[in-house]
Amino acid sequence: MAVDGQNTRTMKTFCAMLIAEGVIPGNGEGFSMRYDDELLYPVATDGGIAIAACPMDGLDFAIPVWVKRHRDIHSRKKGVMVLIFSRLPNTLACAKAGINIPPLLDDFAQLVGVDAKSLERDSGKPSFAGTVIKGLALRNAVLIKDAGGLCAAGDFDDAHAVVQVLEKNCRAVVDMFFFGGGRPITWLDAWLMRLVYRYKYAKKKTPGENSGSGL
Amino acid sequence: MMSRDALYRLSMEQARELVVESGLRLVREGLVARTWGNISVRADEDSFFITPSGIAYERMRPEHIVRVFMTDLRHEGAVKPSSEKALHRAIYELKPTARAIIHTHQTAASSLSCAGKTLFTVSEEEKTTLGPSVRTAAYALPGTKKLARSAAAVIGDGNAVLLASHGAVCVGRDMDEAFRVSQVLEDLCERVVADAAARLSGKSQTTRESIYSLFIDQHTRRPADGC
Numbered sequence: 001m002a003v004d005g006q007n008t009r010t011m012k013t014f015c016a017m018l019i020a021e022g023v024i025p026g027n028g029e030g031f032s033m034r035y036d037d038e039l040l041y042p043v044a045t046d047g048g049i050a051i052a053a054c055p056m057d058g059l060d061f062a063i064p065v066w067v068k069r070h071r072d073i074h075s076r077k078k079g080v081m082v083l084i085f086s087r088l089p090n091t092l093a094c095a096k097a098g099i100n101i102p103p104l105l106d107d108f109a110q111l112v113g114v115d116a117k118s119l120e121r122d123s124g125k126p127s128f129a130g131t132v133i134k135g136l137a138l139r140n141a142v143l144i145k146d147a148g149g150l151c152a153a154g155d156f157d158d159a160h161a162v163v164q165v166l167e168k169n170c171r172a173v174v175d176m177f178f179f180g181g182g183r184p185i186t187w188l189d190a191w192l193m194r195l196v197y198r199y200k201y202a203k204k205k206t207p208g209e210n211s212g213s214g215l
Numbered sequence: 216m217m218s219r220d221a222l223y224r225l226s227m228e229q230a231r232e233l234v235v236e237s238g239l240r241l242v243r244e245g246l247v248a249r250t251w252g253n254i255s256v257r258a259d260e261d262s263f264f265i266t267p268s269g270i271a272y273e274r275m276r277p278e279h280i281v282r283v284f285m286t287d288l289r290h291e292g293a294v295k296p297s298s299e300k301a302l303h304r305a306i307y308e309l310k311p312t313a314r315a316i317i318h319t320h321q322t323a324a325s326s327l328s329c330a331g332k333t334l335f336t337v338s339e340e341e342k343t344t345l346g347p348s349v350r351t352a353a354y355a356l357p358g359t360k361k362l363a364r365s366a367a368a369v370i371g372d373g374n375a376v377l378l379a380s381h382g383a384v385c386v387g388r389d390m391d392e393a394f395r396v397s398q399v400l401e402d403l404c405e406r407v408v409a410d411a412a413a414r415l416s417g418k419s420q421t422t423r424e425s426i427y428s429l430f431i432d433q434h435t436r437r438p439a440d441g442c
Contacts, residue, residue, distance in 0.1 A: 089423065089427065090427075092427075093427040093430055093431055096431045096435070097430060097431050097434035097435060098434065098435065099434055103380075104326075104329040104380060105325055105326075105329070105380050105381065106356075106357060106380050106381050107251065107320065157249075161248070161249055164248055168320075168322060168325060168326070171322060171323075171326050172325065172326040172329050174426065174427065174430050175323075175326045175327065175329075175330075175408045175426075176326070176329050176330060177430050177433065178408060178411035178412050178414075178415055178426075179330040179332070179411060180330075182329035182330055182331075183329060183330075183331055183354070183379070183380070184329075185354070185380055189356065192356075193356065193357075
């Protein structure tokens with residue numbers, strides 16, 4: 001069901017931005033935003049990208065599988081209002097390598113967490129949403145084997161920032177492979193940075209000043 | 216001989232406007248995002264003008280730019296300066312000819328900062344712009360005096376320093392030169408990674424795509440069946 005209104009116009013703008021940056025494919029797949037009891041998601045039409053909506057609860061057999069998966073995560077993971085599945089090249093390379101991502105850069109430690117877990121391929125079973133939610137515990141991103149990185153946050157700006165720092169840190173992981181792996185930030189430093197960042201920026205958050213701490 | 220004061224050609228208003236314009240340039244050139252990184256310009260001997268803390272570059276106006284004094288890092292006005300002000304002061308103290316500093320989170324340089332290496336410049340352009348080498352400052356938490364000390368300890372005769380696991384600091388006699396330093400540094404870092412990948416793969420040249428292939432292949436290769 002295509003819908004209209006301020007929220008859909010906003011989402012359309014964000015969707016165009018993510019497509020232009022190469023974060024999501026041209027059909028908009030992998031991007032969803034929750035507004036109250038509805039989940040908005042892009043659909044490709046002959047006229048370009050349109051925004052569709054589905055209720056957060058209840059059965060809806062017409063919605064794509066990836067939207068069902070997002071809806072499960074939105075409804076079960078507190079604080080998540082935006083999900084972006086990033087297919088940026090360094091993120092994808094790390095997802096294909098199937099490795100957990102250590103905090104090589106400090107902005108990753110702040111915005112994503114002490115690491116980003118690498119999960120096996122989506123099994124297609126409903127229980128996979130639970131696996132993703134477990135992987136997102138105290139973190140804002142998780143990698144899924146061969147597919148990309150799922151970034152979660154409380155608003156679009158924060159989710160977009162998570163996409164950016166995940167990609168940058170994944171680039172460092174790829175590059176440091178040729179230099180013996182690089183020196184990750186210690187677990188304690190990473191944890192402290194995340195705590196301080198969340199406390200400091202969440203407090204003063206206003207439009208344009210983002211915390212990156214939606215979870 | 217030119218007097219020391221004559222070296223400072225910018226009025227306070229011009230300095231503030233230059234920092235705002237340069238912030239937008241930083242975003243436009245992909246060197247930072249959101250409120251990350253910071254910029255300063257030295258407009259007189261006693262102080263420098265630096266970006267504020269926590270305001271996005273797109274929203275920044277000249278009145279947000281903060282004057283910080285060299286002697287004690289005191290600042291004018293109610294707007295809080297960047298938490299990296301000590302880093303900027305440390306470099307201005309070391310380099311009396313420096314008039315502009317940009318602290319970037321540029322991709323290739325940030326990535327290579329995790330190796331903790333010294334990068335030796337090769338081409339004439341690299342030597343002229345960056346100096347003989349670019350060293351990596353030991354890791355320290357952002358905004359700390361330790362980070363300022365680490366960067367100051369390794370910048371030497373160069374115009375750039377990598378901050379381990381964080382980003383880069385680029386210095387110039389004016390803002391254009393600081394931006395030029397950041398661009399040449401980025402190219403140098405790209406080349407160093409490409410060379411390392413070429414050595415490992417045994418090929419003379421690599422592209423980002425071949426780097427990804429090599430990386431994925433090395434991580435997904437199954438160990439050979441053994442006894």
